[in-house]
Amino acid sequence: MANDAVIIKRIKKGGHGGHHGGAWKVAYADFVTAMMAFFLLMWLINTTTPEQKRGIADYFAAQSISQTSSGSGGVLGGTTLGQTSPRAGGVNSIEQKQSPPAPSDPARAKQAADHAHDENGKAPNSQVTSDDHLQRAVPSSQDRDFESAAESIRQAMQQSPDIADLSRQVIVDQTPEGLRIQLVDQDGKPMFQPGGNEPMPYTRKLLEAVAKVIDRLPNRVSIAGHTSGGDGNGAANWELSASRANSARAIITGAGVNGDRIYEVAGKAGSEPLLPEDPNASANRRLSIVLLREAPPVPPGNKF
Numbered sequence: 088m089a090n091d092a093v094i095i096k097r098i099k100k101g102g103h104g105g106h107h108g109g110a111w112k113v114a115y116a117d118f119v120t121a122m123m124a125f126f127l128l129m130w131l132i133n134t135t136t137p138e139q140k141r142g143i144a145d146y147f148a149a150q151s152i153s154q155t156s157s158g159s160g161g162v163l164g165g166t167t168l169g170q171t172s173p174r175a176g177g178v179n180s181i182e183q184k185q186s187p188p189a190p191s192d193p194a195r196a197k198q199a200a201d202h203a204h205d206e207n208g209k210a211p212n213s214q215v216t217s218d219d220h221l222q223r224a225v226p227s228s229q230d231r232d233f234e235s236a237a238e239s240i241r242q243a244m245q246q247s248p249d250i251a252d253l254s255r256q257v258i259v260d261q262t263p264e265g266l267r268i269q270l271v272d273q274d275g276k277p278m279f280q281p282g283g284n285e286p287m288p289y290t291r292k293l294l295e296a297v298a299k300v301i302d303r304l305p306n307r308v309s310i311a312g313h314t315s316g317g318d319g320n321g322a323a324n325w326e327l328s329a330s331r332a333n334s335a336r337a338i339i340t341g342a343g344v345n346g347d348r349i350y351e352v353a354g355k356a357g358s359e360p361l362l363p364e365d366p367n368a369s370a371n372r373r374l375s376i377v378l379l380r381e382a383p384p385v386p387p388g389n390k391f
Contacts, residue, residue: 229306229380233266236300236378240268243296250293257293265306265380268297271361271373278374284330286338294335298342301378307350309377310336316357316366329354335374350379 135143237259244250244257256276258269270278270293278290286294301308312328312335332352340346360371 229265230261232304233261233378236266236304237261239300239303240297243300244293247292247296250289250296253289253293262377263380264309264377266378268376268378269361269373270294270376272369272371274369277369277372279331279334279372282327284327284334286331286334291338294338295342297376298339298344301339301376302343304378305348306378306381307348308339308344309351309353309375309379310339310349311351311353311355311375311377313355313359313361313371313373313375314357315360315368315371324356325354327354328356331374335376339376 132140240257240259241254244254253276256271256273256278258267258271260267270290272278277287279286310332312330312332314324314328329352332354336349336352340349355375357366357371360366360368361373362368362370365371
């Protein structure tokens with residue numbers, strides 16, 4: 088009897104790698120997506136203006152939640168959207184920022200509606216909106232110019248030994264009226280001869296340095312003189328402050344500023360003290376030079 092051959096078949100089982108072989112692809116895709124979002128964010132941050140950044144931040148700013156006595160009286164009180172409720176907080180905030188206050192009576196409401204449409208019943212054209220946007224952009228541009236001018240005045244004082252020690256007597260700030268430069272007296276260091284309109288030598292040099300900075304900007308200039316309560320009474324104070332302001336005008340225009348840019352020369356006497364709590368303080372005796380905040384003149388031949 089012939090021996091039958093015995094065949095042994097060995098089955099080689101596969102490992103577990105096949106089951107998990109695609110997991111790394113998902114992780115890698117998530118990583119690439121995150122990197123793409125990161126670089127896109129970096130690009131947006133680099134290309135957007137500060138105004139656009141502030142607008143985006145305001146859009147995503149969390150609205151405050153307040154208590155209300157309506158509905159259940161809880162944080163999520165049951166009032167409808169669009170009313171003054173916690174749920175409507177975000178809606179209300181946006182509406183208040185974008186819309187003007189409603190007229191208080193029907194006559195004003197009709198007048199507002201008439202202004203919102205022209206005689207043909209159409210809404211105002213985009214040119215009006217563009218002009219409004221331009222007017223709103225002017226103060227932002229002027230703020231930067233004013234900041235640069237203020238820094239230039241500080242640098243000019245530091246670089247001139249004759250007026251470097253007057254840094255505490257020069258106040259430069261921005262007001263709704265414009266860039267204000269104030270030259271104030273200190274005890275033992277007046278800007279003008281006592282009781283007169285003749286500027287001290289260092290005051291003249293300081294005004295000449297200020298004039299060089301003023302000459303770089305197109306804005307008109309207002310100059311006002313101020314006295315303290317102890318400088319005299321009645322007409323004497325007014326005449327003295329006006330005379331000092333006019334002396335400053337002469338120095339500024341003599342240093343190169345066009346005289347046509349002088350908008351106002353005024354004497355305020357003691358009517359606007361720098362230190363109201365101490366009317367007789369020496370700091371109340373000062374000059375105020377203001378670069379007026381206004382839209383720059385349109386060059387001849389340019390039309391919008």
